[in-house]
Amino acid sequence: MMPKSPAAMTKKEFERFSSFIYGKVGIKLPPAKKTMLEARLQKRLKVLGMETFEAxxxxxxxxxxxxxxxxxxxxxxxTNKTDFFREPSHFDYLTKTALPTIIKNRSDYLSQPVRIWSAGCSSGEEPYTMAMILSEFAADNQQFRFTILASDISTRILDTAKTGVYPEDRVDVVAPIYKKKYLLRSKDRSRSLVRICPQLRSLITFRRINFMDADLGVAEKMDVIFCRNVVIYFDKETQQELMQKFYDQLRPGGYLFLGHSETINGLDVDFKAVASTVYRKS
Ligand SMILES: C[S@@+](CC[C@H](N)C(=O)[O-])C[C@H]1O[C@@H](n2cnc3c(N)ncnc32)[C@H](O)[C@@H]1O
Incomplete structure (x- = not known):
């Protein structure tokens, strides 16, 4: 018997899916992405035992x-691509400039922790990097207290993030001194895995947040938001709405970090550029 050829997606079906995806996730798939979407969704059809894209x-x-x-x-x-200590100049800026400025300017610094948000945290490497960096900063600055919120739209990737277990080669970039303090090796040496130590994990609150929701549901005002390598997939209109939400979510003087190839140029939002892809609320 001839093997069945996989289902084909019509142009109309692609348009229907892409406008649905745009509404739900904010990602616009141009017609050139039809083959990619078709191939990836064929796998879902197989899992679900469906024969057509209509079904x-x-x-x-x-x-x-x-x-x-x-x-x-x-x-x-x-796209969930991420790394520990990705775009490291941002972490330097955070500890050398942003945090000292926040500490100096906040009148309620002693009663309210500094709040940091990893928005679009993927599998957790970014918030765990923050947790290491901030723990070190707290060791040098006695009264410094902080909270870290880490969020993503994907519940699957958030589960990976919460578990905090990574193949050993993912942590090659982590300095040996941090590895010793914050990472645990798997007892079963044949598995080459490392685990984030419980104390570091306990510093982060993980939540599912969709940037497309009118209300992001974050009650606390933030001092720092990292939203890196996320908005590059959004069109201008979606970027504009999201940047305004981040602006409203930040305290006055708060910082927004975007990915190195992202910008707010051309958007109407009241941030001041203070370093490469780092912005401050006036
Ligand atoms: C490429 S990863 C970036 C991870 C990390 N910030 C970094 O720079 O390494 C982008 C993440 O944004 C998330 N994302 C995409 N659309 C989103 C949306 N509408 N709301 C919330 N998160 C979204 C994806 O699930 C993905 O994990």
Whole structure:
């Protein structure tokens, strides 16, 4: 018997999926991405035992589909690439300039912790890097207290982040002194895994937050927001709305860090550029 050829996606189906994805995630898929989306969704069709994209489309638009399948569709279209100590100049700026300025200027510094948010944290490398850096900063600055919020739209990637277990080669970039303090080696040496120590994990609150939601549901005002390598996938309109949300979420004088290839140039938001891809609320 001839093996069945995989389902083909029509142009109309692609348009329907891409406008649905844009509405839900903020990511615009141009027509050139049809082959990519088709190939990735064929895997979902296989898992679900569906033979056509029409069947998949009916499912994803149903209430049950939104409940059960939307998380998989989000995983299909988002990019989770990340690293420990990624774009390290940002962490230098954080400890050498941003935190000392915040400490100096905040009148309620002793009663309120400094609040930092890793927005779009992927599998956790960014917030764990922050936790190491801030723990070191706290050791040198006796009254410094902090909280870290880490969020992502993908529940699957958030589960990885919360678990805090990584292949050993992922932590090659972590300085030996930090490795010794904050990472635990797997007892089973054949598995080459490392685990973030419980004390460091306990410093981070992980939450699912979708930037497309009108209300991000974060009650506390932040001192620092890292949203790096996320908005590059959004169009200008979505970027504008998100930057305004971050602006409103920051305290006066708070800092926003974007990825090295991202910018707020061309957007109407009242941030002042203070370093390369670092912005401050006036
Ligand atoms: C490339 S990773 C960046 C991780 C980390 N910030 C870094 O720079 O290494 C982008 C993350 O943004 C998340 N993301 C994409 N769209 C989102 C949305 N609408 N709301 C919240 N997170 C989103 C993805 O799930 C992904 O984990």
């Amino acid at each position: 998949y489309s009916n499912f994803i638009f149903s209430e049950e589909g939104q409940r059960l399948e939307l998380i998989h569709l989000i995983d299909v279209v988002t």
